[in-house]
Amino acid sequence: MKLLWTVFALLALPAWADEPLSGWAVYPTGKSYDELVSDTKSAVKANGLIVVTQAGPTKAAAARGITIPGNLVIGAFNNDYAVRVLETSVRAMIEAPIRFYVTENEDGTATLSYKTPSFVFAPYIYEGRDPLRDIAQELDDTFQIVAEAAVK
Template sequence: MRALWAAICLLAMPAWADSIEPLAGWAVYPSGKSYESLVEDTKAAVKENGLIVVTQAGPTKAAASRGITIPGNRVIGAFNNDYAVRVLETSTNAMIEAPIRFYVTEEKDGTATLSYKTPSFVFAPYTDEGGEALREIAAELDAKFQAVAERAVK
């Protein structure tokens, strides 16, 4: 009976994975903010920097509805129509990557981290087709995504 009770208690504990580690092509911004605050501040910073929140997805609420507690986890896709048109002028294939995503993750200490793959990294596989124009778009988006991240974690 004790083993069963221990197993039930373990299932009720949050499932914490490791923190986001910078991978090649990633930008990672730890913050002192709560998960909920960083999600809202990221969405506001996206708008402030001339982009649009195109998509949002995360397993946290759906898991909770199933009785499973997991850390806050949200993917926020950002782009705008101007960039979409410009990317399509250089490479139809590259548009599969839009919107480019921010990733907000809750840490064990209650703070949250904002991370993303840099747009230049995301579009790199398409630069043979898209050429210098696509590289320039990616560089513009690199600056915008950095500005969003710096504003959001501030």
């Protein structure tokens, strides 16, 4: 019986792997990786945020002669949010900037995903209370607007 359950679990694994993780927003697109990276950066700027950081292994791997799918983390935030978050919880600022994640799929399309700001800041709500919860909700709305603009 144990072997049967193990086989069942292994067969079901690919279906589970396609499920988004808790607290994540995932936007598959028909866009290319380069197009989605550019559109995400533009949408960040157009919606009052700043691209604070960018990091990914793709270009560094290529410089070493290794080809991997496109993969870029784009950190977005602004000073207004930083000051407001700090007023509620100094510890919570370790989560800034909050990141968008652009990944290239096997078929040449790209996916935009991110952990929702309310999920990211959840561990600090005990300290920041309602003001931090309100900021996180504002950021949830802004990140959704950015994502929807980037993927359309």
